[in-house]
Amino acid sequence: MGRQWCVLACTVSDTTVRCWEPSSGETYTLSAQLPDVTAQTITCLAYSSNKGVLCGCTTVGNVVFWRHTAAGWDPLPPAKVQGVAKTCTWGGSMLAVNSSSATYIMKEHNLCAAYYRGMSAVQVSASQLIVQSAGETAELNTDLQVFGVCLSREHAAVWSNRTMAVYTVAPLSTINAIGSFGCQVDSAVLYEQSLVVASTSKLQIHTLQGTVKQTLDCDGQAISLSLTGHFLTVATINGILHMWDLSRREAKIHGKAKDLVDSISDFAEVMCARTNATGTRVALSVAGANLLPLPKIYVWDMETDSMLCHSFSAQESEVSRFVVNLYWDCEEPRLLVCETRRPTTQAHSASVLRKVINQHPSSILVSLITSSEHGLLIQDTRSMSQEFVSLVAVDTPNYIVLSKPSNQQNISVEKILMRDFEGLENCDAATRSAVIKFSFSLIIGDIDHAFKAIHNIHSVAVWSSLARMCVKAQRLDVARICLGNMKDTRGVAALRQAEQLPEPEARVAALAVHLGMLEEAEKLYAVCGRWDLLNRLLQAQGKWRDAVKLAEEKDRIHVRHTCHWYGKHLESQGDLERAAEMYKRADTHRHQVPCMLLHDYTALERYITASGDPALIRWWAQYMESTGDMESAMRHYTDAGDNLSMVRVMCFLEDYDRAADIANSSGDRAACYHLARQYENMGRIPEAIHFFTRATAYANAIRICKEQSLEEQTMVTSAVGWTPGPVGGCPAFSRHCARPCRVAVPPCRPPTSGT
Numbered sequence: 001m002g003r004q005w006c007v008l009a010c011t012v013s014d015t016t017v018r019c020w021e022p023s024s025g026e027t028y029t030l031s032a033q034l035p036d037v038t039a040q041t042i043t044c045l046a047y048s049s050n051k052g053v054l055c056g057c058t059t060v061g062n063v064v065f066w067r068h069t070a071a072g073w074d075p076l077p078p079a080k081v082q083g084v085a086k087t088c089t090w091g092g093s094m095l096a097v098n099s100s101s102a103t104y105i106m107k108e109h110n111l112c113a114a115y116y117r118g119m120s121a122v123q124v125s126a127s128q129l130i131v132q133s134a135g136e137t138a139e140l141n142t143d144l145q146v147f148g149v150c151l152s153r154e155h156a157a158v159w160s161n162r163t164m165a166v167y168t169v170a171p172l173s174t175i176n177a178i179g180s181f182g183c184q185v186d187s188a189v190l191y192e193q194s195l196v197v198a199s200t201s202k203l204q205i206h207t208l209q210g211t212v213k214q215t216l217d218c219d220g221q222a223i224s225l226s227l228t229g230h231f232l233t234v235a236t237i238n239g240i241l242h243m244w245d246l247s248r249r250e251a252k253i254h255g256k257a258k259d260l261v262d263s264i265s266d267f268a269e270v271m272c273a274r275t276n277a278t279g280t281r282v283a284l285s286v287a288g289a290n291l292l293p294l295p296k297i298y299v300w301d302m303e304t305d306s307m308l309c310h311s312f313s314a315q316e317s318e319v320s321r322f323v324v325n326l327y328w329d330c331e332e333p334r335l336l337v338c339e340t341r342r343p344t345t346q347a348h349s350a351s352v353l354r355k356v357i358n359q360h361p362s363s364i365l366v367s368l369i370t371s372s373e374h375g376l377l378i379q380d381t382r383s384m385s386q387e388f389v390s391l392v393a394v395d396t397p398n399y400i401v402l403s404k405p406s407n408q409q410n411i412s413v414e415k416i417l418m419r420d421f422e423g424l425e426n427c428d429a430a431t432r433s434a435v436i437k438f439s440f441s442l443i444i445g446d447i448d449h450a451f452k453a454i455h456n457i458h459s460v461a462v463w464s465s466l467a468r469m470c471v472k473a474q475r476l477d478v479a480r481i482c483l484g485n486m487k488d489t490r491g492v493a494a495l496r497q498a499e500q501l502p503e504p505e506a507r508v509a510a511l512a513v514h515l516g517m518l519e520e521a522e523k524l525y526a527v528c529g530r531w532d533l534l535n536r537l538l539q540a541q542g543k544w545r546d547a548v549k550l551a552e553e554k555d556r557i558h559v560r561h562t563c564h565w566y567g568k569h570l571e572s573q574g575d576l577e578r579a580a581e582m583y584k585r586a587d588t589h590r591h592q593v594p595c596m597l598l599h600d601y602t603a604l605e606r607y608i609t610a611s612g613d614p615a616l617i618r619w620w621a622q623y624m625e626s627t628g629d630m631e632s633a634m635r636h637y638t639d640a641g642d643n644l645s646m647v648r649v650m651c652f653l654e655d656y657d658r659a660a661d662i663a664n665s666s667g668d669r670a671a672c673y674h675l676a677r678q679y680e681n682m683g684r685i686p687e688a689i690h691f692f693t694r695a696t697a698y699a700n701a702i703r704i705c706k707e708q709s710l711e712e713q714t715m716v717t718s719a720v721g722w723t724p725g726p727v728g729g730c731p732a733f734s735r736h737c738a739r740p741c742r743v744a745v746p747p748c749r750p751p752t753s754g755t
Helices: 350-359 429-444 447-453 460-473 476-486 489-498 504-514 518-528 531-541 544-553 556-573 576-585 589-597 601-611 614-626 630-640 643-652 656-666 669-682 685-694 698-707 711-720 729-736
Strands: 008-010 016-021 026-031 042-048 053-058 062-069 072-080 085-091 094-099 103-107 113-116 119-125 128-133 136-141 148-151 155-159 163-168 176-182 187-191 194-198 203-207 212-216 222-228 231-236 240-245 269-275 281-287 296-301 306-311 322-328 335-341 363-371 375-383 388-395 398-403 412-417
Touching: 008 042, 016 042, 053 085, 053 094, 062 085, 072 119, 113 148, 113 388, 119 148, 119 412, 128 155, 148 187, 155 187, 163 194, 187 222, 194 222, 222 269, 231 269, 240 269, 240 281, 269 322, 281 322, 296 322, 296 335, 296 363, 306 375, 322 388, 335 388, 363 429, 375 429, 429 447, 429 460, 447 476, 460 476, 460 504, 476 489, 476 504, 489 504, 504 518, 504 531, 518 531, 531 544, 531 556, 544 556, 556 576, 556 589, 576 589, 576 601, 589 601, 589 614, 601 614, 614 630, 614 643, 630 643, 643 656, 643 669, 656 669, 656 685, 669 685, 685 698, 685 711, 698 711
Parallel strands: 042 085
Antiparallel strands: 008 016, 016 026, 042 053, 053 062, 062 072, 085 094, 094 103, 113 119, 119 128, 128 136, 148 155, 155 163, 163 176, 187 194, 194 203, 203 212, 222 231, 231 240, 269 281, 281 296, 296 306, 322 335, 335 363, 363 375, 388 398, 398 412
């Protein structure tokens, strides 16, 4: 199946595919998830190295697919042909299937989806869609190879490239076909009882039964067709924007046509064009002269005939992003949401590319506020998970998205709540409007209008949402008022305490932590360089690995502190091995590990022995000594190199010869001194004098010699231990000795002339 990666796939009289990878010897099976339970077997297989897709055809005409990814084989939605499939083969991007009745040419296309005011339709196979509304779900089965779908309040329209079919979908329990008619369809939109169809050569408005009501004139082929409310937006291949108002009996031109070639530099063609709910602004994503999408979003303000622009070009530590989809809110004319994605291929090394992928998510939803005076202002950005597929619509307070959970085969429509409306999922239209106006005024810094928009708000949940907006706008003065209306005394106290921090971002981060906006708090602490506070926040969240990594890279002064508390956490979780490792990195293992393993004698001894730490081994030897196990104590004292303790134990066991051997061989002064005292107490004076001398305790040796009247020994010891000055041994002896000192003193010679 490829030069660098190879696998052998085969099927044997069933609906599973057996695979073997020669490089690793691994074997596994792929199960076909078929749309029916009819008895069937897979008759042929074909693999496309360009797409990484394996397909199999069955005896009843089902065509199943698997796509190979880094995680394995992911099943794709199946297709259907008539008759018994005999052979299949890939040619470029298309698949040819030869059945008993005909030969089919199949082309891959993205599954289509549509959304309209709480109702959604998602394609799950070539001819089947799932329609959802108000918690109800129904299947819509057609005879078409579905290329697209659109919805209105009561109807759904699906089409192939040459046929259009219309169904009633209200209520969902009785989905009925109104009719179908033949026409060439590139794209279509549905408005009440009218169906706007764009083809290569014309743009027509049909009735639901297929009768042509009106033909719309536009300059060139329509390549982008969209409907927002009752405003139809068409972009042509010549770069001309046309708009119509469909609310009347006949479509009326709305505003003048706009030539984008003169308004946008490096313009080639329009990729997507949509009008807002009031028909005053048109958002555009375009391709440049090289036919690659530009990392920009354009908004044409029809009232001022000005073109607004926001760039998603790469900034410092960022990567370029391209707008792949955009939607206006269904009701709010200033709210625009763009789906931006990172390019799939870039000129980077593999290591750099992995770093980019880890640090920068593939898809991000960017919410923009549009204003003629202030341009395009970012309201919020939201990173999407790997389950995210695409944005379908914006219906405040939710983003409507397509997602594919890893444990499901089919794509489904989900609602993602906007951050500004957390806790306000079921708010009324007036509250939604007030929150959006407050957010807009806060972003542009118009505090008077911000409070004017919410002067009638009394809900604590709404004030809490407004306080979270203040974090994004970094307006602590407004946040203080919001916390007061929430009667959040702890929040006010936290805000007052945070005022002592010198960094403005750190003060805002403290508010974010109190409101539970932990992700925003992490970003703010990082921006102002307060790695110590960020470290504490990560620890409080239980993100211990991130905390340790941060401490090692940015907050070195708290490395040991972080490792110690991570060890405490691991100990509480029962992971004693990793806890011991963290304690060692924190240099607190000498105390913490024995306390942790004290209940497990064997594990503690094994750890201490393996550690090779003299302090721990000495402590364990002392513990062995306290239990009376002198043999083990001596062994561990030896490993620790503690000569004093070994001599002490031997003296306790009255093995003085071995103690003397240890003291003599080691030369340890403390061990020699201890043994000398033992000999002195026993009356073994020569041995005591010897070991006092080895211990350099000359005063004790001289004292014993004088007490025992050992003048010769006293003289020798005094000579050995003599040091110049009034405390030397020889002068003291001279004062007390009855006989004259017989210490040999070399004669003094006068210095020579050369010295």
